[in-house]
Amino acid sequence: MTGDIHVHSRYSTDSEAEMEDVVKKAVETGLSYLCFTDHIDYDFPYEETFDFDEAEYFAEIRELKEKYKDRIKLLAGVELGMQEQVAKRYRDLLKEWPFDFAIGSQHLVGGKDPFYPETFEGQNESDVYRRYFEEMLANIKAFHEFDSLGHLDYIVRYGPRKSKNYSYRNYADVIDEILKLLVRYNLAIEINTAGIRKQLGHPNPHPDILRRYRELGGTLVTMGSDAHKPFALGFAFDTAKDLLKSCGFTHTVYFEKRNPVFVKL
Numbered sequence: 001m002t003g004d005i006h007v008h009s010r011y012s013t014d015s016e017a018e019m020e021d022v023v024k025k026a027v028e029t030g031l032s033y034l035c036f037t038d039h040i041d042y043d044f045p046y047e048e049t050f051d052f053d054e055a056e057y058f059a060e061i062r063e064l065k066e067k068y069k070d071r072i073k074l075l076a077g078v079e080l081g082m083q084e085q086v087a088k089r090y091r092d093l094l095k096e097w098p099f100d101f102a103i104g105s106q107h108l109v110g111g112k113d114p115f116y117p118e119t120f121e122g123q124n125e126s127d128v129y130r131r132y133f134e135e136m137l138a139n140i141k142a143f144h145e146f147d148s149l150g151h152l153d154y155i156v157r158y159g160p161r162k163s164k165n166y167s168y169r170n171y172a173d174v175i176d177e178i179l180k181l182l183v184r185y186n187l188a189i190e191i192n193t194a195g196i197r198k199q200l201g202h203p204n205p206h207p208d209i210l211r212r213y214r215e216l217g218g219t220l221v222t223m224g225s226d227a228h229k230p231f232a233l234g235f236a237f238d239t240a241k242d243l244l245k246s247c248g249f250t251h252t253v254y255f256e257k258r259n260p261v262f263v264k265l
């Protein structure tokens, strides 16, 4: 049994995928469950906003859930862009709407989107990476009511040298603090295969980090492709499963009504 629980649709500002096309592709790919995790990034410091109409979102998922109920299990999740000052708004959102699953993700560094090359201009790449991890740590201290930490080393996708000079060891002091908080709050870590798709040579995060989470007592791993187009659903999941086994995990988890469901690797 395999499912993809980090998936975007047109409810995300950066995707045009119709939900039904995503569901059809998931069925065709042989996935047994699928969780939409469209973006909400409150206070995003650019003109574009990452937010959606929750009522419309849940209504469409409910309809598709019914239509495809014999073929796939559909779940309604959200990917929350963490920033300290919006922690309370996210807590309220998660109380107000019946999400199955919430991913907490860090999409900014120094108030800027690393997707834009100017975020790195005139700066040492490793300083930007370090700052990203430090901000993530501060954000998790302020807000840890999500279920799984998304793409922990996402920043590496966008650095000028990407993962060429990147190693967990250079940031182990900060990253270990992040992992200890995950274990303390009983939060999952995500293996996000978009890193492989984007040719970093590893998923996000790097397997060294997944292994370290396991060493520190973490057992909960969620698996997602971060697909913004249907073709990327379930990308490199066989590779990801092998990596997880080699890191000492026996199961992945998905979340239903915010409760973990274990799936044997």
Ligand SMILES: [Zn+2]
Pocket (backbone or CB within 6 Å): 079, 105, 107, 150, 151
């Ligand atoms: Zn993300």
Ligand SMILES: [Zn+2]
Pocket (backbone or CB within 6 Å): 006, 008, 079, 226
């Ligand atoms: Zn995403």
